[in-house]
Amino acid sequence: MARLIATAGLLLLPSWAFAAPDTTSSLLTVLLSLALILGGFVAVAWFARRYLPGMGTQGAVKVVGATAVGTRERVVVVEVDGTWLLLGVGGGNVRLLHSLPKPAEAREREQGQ
Template sequence: MSLSLFLVLGLIVGMAVLLKRLNPSLGNSPDFKVVRSFPLGNRERLMVVELDGKHHLLGVTSQNINYLYQLETPLSDQNTPAFAKELSRFMMPANKKNKTDD
């Protein structure tokens, strides 16, 4: 029974990695990075995105995206939980991992 559990968990992780590699639009790119996301309801959220080194506040709904404000000072990544940092490092493509290890 435990072997089948590990097999299913391994399959889920493997499919997530495969999907991440096949669809590069899922996740952050060097040009566009989601810094923070704060849910306001079921389909509404505030997002802080980084474009050209500046942080911008966006209001996102299921129907549209509204530009709200450009932040004077960028938000720090200090409040990111350690688990989220490790998960993002794990999900990073292999070519980026090699660049950061140097």
């Protein structure tokens, strides 16, 4: 009888050994899967910004540059139809500071690209 119980115990031993999860490999699998999914999100976002229309600067208004002059105030240069507008933005207010034609240097850089 003792021999039968010992034999049954030995037969169950391999199933216990395989039932124990290996936490290191499963953690590595989860982390690699997460990195792959996050990398896919970044790739899709990059593709959308780069290649889909309306996501870039193909519109009628193009922001050339901007700088902060205070905590809530900014000076922004905007290009509209070949004209550069210098705008003061702050406090729920947008004010035209100056208007000038697009500089020749900017036109040459745009044509060279």
